[in-house]
Amino acid sequence: xxxxxxxxxxxxxxxxxxxxxxxxxxxxxxxxxxxxxxxxxxxxxxxxxxxxxxxxxxxxxxxxxxxxxxxxxxxxxxxxxxxxxxxxxxxxxxxxxxxxxxxxxxxxxxxxxxxxxxxxxxxxxxxxxxxxxxxxxxxxxxxxxxxxxxxxxxxxxxxxxxxxxxxxxxxxxxxxxxxxxxxxxxxxxxxxxxxxxxxxxxxxxxxxxxxxxxxxxxxxxxxxxxxxxxxxxxxxxxxxxxxxxxxxxxxxxxxxxxxxxxxxxxxxxxxxxxxxxxxxxxxxxxxxxxxxxxxxxxxxxxxxxxxxxxxxxxxxxxxxxxxxxxxxxxxxxxxxxxxxxxxxxxxxxxxxxxxxxxxxxxxxxxxxxxxxxxxxxxxxxxxxxxxxxxxxxxxxxxxxxxxxxxxxxxxxxxxxxx
Numbered sequence: 001x002x003x004x005x006x007x008x009x010x011x012x013x014x015x016x017x018x019x020x021x022x023x024x025x026x027x028x029x030x031x032x033x034x035x036x037x038x039x040x041x042x043x044x045x046x047x048x049x050x051x052x053x054x055x056x057x058x059x060x061x062x063x064x065x066x067x068x069x070x071x072x073x074x075x076x077x078x079x080x081x082x083x084x085x086x087x088x089x090x091x092x093x094x095x096x097x098x099x100x101x102x103x104x105x106x107x108x109x110x111x112x113x114x115x116x117x118x119x120x121x122x123x124x125x126x127x128x129x130x131x132x133x134x135x136x137x138x139x140x141x142x143x144x145x146x147x148x149x150x151x152x153x154x155x156x157x158x159x160x161x162x163x164x165x166x167x168x169x170x171x172x173x174x175x176x177x178x179x180x181x182x183x184x185x186x187x188x189x190x191x192x193x194x195x196x197x198x199x200x201x202x203x204x205x206x207x208x209x210x211x212x213x214x215x216x217x218x219x220x221x222x223x224x225x226x227x228x229x230x231x232x233x234x235x236x237x238x239x240x241x242x243x244x245x246x247x248x249x250x251x252x253x254x255x256x257x258x259x260x261x262x263x264x265x266x267x268x269x270x271x272x273x274x275x276x277x278x279x280x281x282x283x284x285x286x287x288x289x290x291x292x293x294x295x296x297x298x299x300x301x302x303x304x305x306x307x308x309x310x311x312x313x314x315x316x317x318x319x320x321x322x323x324x325x326x327x328x329x330x331x332x333x334x335x336x337x338x339x340x341x342x343x344x345x346x347x348x349x350x351x352x353x354x355x356x357x358x359x360x361x362x363x364x365x366x367x368x369x370x371x372x373x374x375x376x377x378x379x380x381x382x383x384x385x386x387x388x389x390x391x392x393x394x395x396x397x398x399x400x401x402x403x404x405x406x407x408x409x410x411x412x413x414x415x416x417x418x
Contacts, residue, residue: 015288017398018356022325022335029304031164031332032256034187040172045228046185047331052161054178057151062114063092065146069105069127069135070118073143082137083130090115105135114147121146154178164333166228188230189330192251193220195236196244196263196272197310202236215384216261216308216315223319224259226418227327239263244275252280252301256330259323262310264296272296272307280305288398290357291381292318311381317358317393320417338417340395340410343371349403351396359394360386363411373411391415 035049064070069086076082084105090096092111099116100106106115114121120143128136154160160178161171167183175183195217203213214236224231232255234247244263251258263272264284273296276282280300287295292314296307306323308315325335343363351357360376373394376386392413396403403409 015286015293015355017288017354018321021285021287021322025322025326025329026335029326029329032187032189032330035184036187037182037184039182040176040180043167043172043175043183043185044169045226046167046183046188047228047333048161048163048165048167049184049186049332050163051159052175052178052180052183054154054156054158054160056178057156058154058177059148059150059152062150063148064108064110064112064114064121065148066121066123067109068124068146069122069137070100070108070115071105071120071122071137072100072102072117073120073141075102075104076120076137076139076141078139081139083132083134084137086133086135088115105137119144119147166331166333186332188228189257189327190230190232190255191224191257191259191327192232192234192255193217193224194234194244194247194251194258194260196239196260197236198239200236200262215312216310219312219316220259220261220308220319223324223418224327227324228331229327239271241271241274241278244272245278248275248300248305249279252303252305255303257326258300258303258305260305260307261315262308264294264307264309276300276305276307282307287318287322288355289317289321290351290355292321292358295322309381312384313360313386314381316387321358324417338412340412341371343373343409343411344405345375345394345403345407345409346372346405347375347403348405349375349396351401351403353401354398356398357396357400359396360390361392361394361411362390363392363413371411373409 038046071084084103086107087104088098089107090112091109094112096113096115100118106118108121120141122137122141123146126138130136160174195214200212200214201207207213221231221233234251237244237247248258260272263270273282276298280298282296282298285295285297286293291311292309294309295318298305306326308318328335349359361373364372364374366372376390392411395410395412
């Protein structure tokens, strides 16, 4: 588990720009200790603990890229079509020791090893068979055409994937092609999740007339799982500082990150503050973003604590902008936000300077085919409909004061965040 000093996030003052927070996380958070070996079928989304060095070349032998005819390029006439005897055939997986004599060709199939002496392959659709059973080859084909040379993809001893790389399906395919059956990955980051508040109840339980069902914890756990974490659900806690403090203390004993939802503002009913300060240290960060300004960060027994707002949209935004970078750092992989998609706004919008805003929107197209974004019809950090009826954010920087129809904006799809 990452061990931090109690004052490592200490800060007081005006709302902090998001980039400064992410930079501070990068300075303070270290990757979790420990690794494990998993099968390639279980490696997707996991972070490599060591470099992967190619034990062989790919392809391991020179082979044909197409179905066709293998020949010696030096036998070809440069002025006229060539009529070569077809003296054999070689299929993928077949070993052939017989070489070619002048003006001879082998029928060959994709992936088959190039016969000794051959160095060029004609595609079958560019050839024809004459009345004598010979293959007729056109002029103009370059030496080495349609031939995959040994090692042209990956060479033996090459560093294929580096430590800290987050595995994708195509990465597992490369390891399998190199003969690996397993991958050495960092252990999963262990995250304890807690919801707080008298105003919420568990889904399925009896709900009072002035209560809401807890949706944040379900959402946060799902996002954590998508990022490869091992999640412990500490449940829904009432506004009791002692009970919250005990849960936080228990979570710190066996987790790498503690994540809560609700109760992190500065109001009289925000009990997480007292609870955290009982068992650790807490600094309330007023993050210069919207939605989601009230985000708390602290340290409990050397373990980082992040408290997210209770409003669902604000909780979602602060997770992807603050918790996600923290998790990537704990996983031992670089913090990278998706590259925004450039598009044109179809809406007008006003905002304050010095604050980054995440405007929920849909990516569409203008009649001329260019990309456009359409803003969700209403504002509000508590609108769950704004998350399910949109497919991403328009990100408006701190220096932006307004948006007008036709203005260039940056769009980040939700799908690129997990």
